[in-house]
Amino acid sequence: MKILKILDWPSKQYYGETHHFHRWKKQLLGHGLKVEFHVDHRDKGLSDADYVLIHSRYFGEGWQNINNRNARNEDFLFRFLLALRGSVDRLIWFDAADSTGSYDFPVLPYVDVFLKKQLLLNRDYYVNPEGTKDIRVWLNCLSPEARKRFEPCPPKELHKVRLGWNIGFNDYRYFGYKMSRLSNYLSYDLYPVRFADVYRQRPYDLAYRGTIHADHEGQKGVFYQRNHLLSLFKEMNLQMATGANVSKTRYWKELKASKLSVSPFGWGEICYRDFETFISGAVLVKPVMSHIETFPDLFIADETYVPVHWNLSGLEGQLTEIINNYKYYRAIARNGQERYNEAINDADKFISFFKESINNT
Numbered sequence: 001m002k003i004l005k006i007l008d009w010p011s012k013q014y015y016g017e018t019h020h021f022h023r024w025k026k027q028l029l030g031h032g033l034k035v036e037f038h039v040d041h042r043d044k045g046l047s048d049a050d051y052v053l054i055h056s057r058y059f060g061e062g063w064q065n066i067n068n069r070n071a072r073n074e075d076f077l078f079r080f081l082l083a084l085r086g087s088v089d090r091l092i093w094f095d096a097a098d099s100t101g102s103y104d105f106p107v108l109p110y111v112d113v114f115l116k117k118q119l120l121l122n123r124d125y126y127v128n129p130e131g132t133k134d135i136r137v138w139l140n141c142l143s144p145e146a147r148k149r150f151e152p153c154p155p156k157e158l159h160k161v162r163l164g165w166n167i168g169f170n171d172y173r174y175f176g177y178k179m180s181r182l183s184n185y186l187s188y189d190l191y192p193v194r195f196a197d198v199y200r201q202r203p204y205d206l207a208y209r210g211t212i213h214a215d216h217e218g219q220k221g222v223f224y225q226r227n228h229l230l231s232l233f234k235e236m237n238l239q240m241a242t243g244a245n246v247s248k249t250r251y252w253k254e255l256k257a258s259k260l261s262v263s264p265f266g267w268g269e270i271c272y273r274d275f276e277t278f279i280s281g282a283v284l285v286k287p288v289m290s291h292i293e294t295f296p297d298l299f300i301a302d303e304t305y306v307p308v309h310w311n312l313s314g315l316e317g318q319l320t321e322i323i324n325n326y327k328y329y330r331a332i333a334r335n336g337q338e339r340y341n342e343a344i345n346d347a348d349k350f351i352s353f354f355k356e357s358i359n360n361t
Contacts, residue, residue, distance in 0.1 A: 108157035
């Protein structure tokens, strides 16, 4: 029996990116892996383990936040990692950044494995940023001086960068939002994810709640797709549920009554809306994801989602096409929902994937 200790992100320890480690604790035991959870790096019980996995956002108030990073908190983090690595067999950094890019490569010399929620298929991008590449690959359309650069991955450390898991395993049940402390303990047999029938009546053509964001310094381009959508929707003659944010109950009701859902990139390529769309049985429309590797792999162009250009050119025509031929595109919604439902209920597949990610060298 091997022991995996997780230093978790305290604010989302109940329904976030480690939720399935709680949910599948017994199954993990069956695969020879005992999991313990910690939310304080000073906990002496964190050391002396086969594996320790650190959720990067545990340090979100300090080093892991690029705006707060400084020599002092960097020195503290590196000393902490160095000491911890000496007391465990394998130290794992889980980079929870939203995008395929990363600001966290400086930790690579201090850890054994560096997991990311999603990776670029072209790993050379991490090693050779050429000084001007943006951390968000789709924003290389910006002028060089406007791009957000990152410290490259040392070539000799690239082998440590491996695929982790995305936010598809988060808890998207009602209790995951409203009564989060119940999330990790509420049985899926008693309270499963409530998938909506793809073939139900859908009076809305589209559902998209949100407001236009100003591009503040350091965020230029991040909100372009979202803002473009909201401006476009004002010009289209569709039955839409749009506007400012509403209650979660109303949000779910609208999404489950919609034929399609557009999910743009933001801080990263993958967002909650993707999986909420699968659950709701709507057709997922999303900027093309062919550059990405992620797990579970649910983004299959024209099979589980309808791809659009990164700059959203031609989007109005594509949305009109989907709505006018909704019965045809409904098969894409069904495929996406079925693949997602299968993925989040397959403990053995996730555990096998996880063990391979943290063990292979």
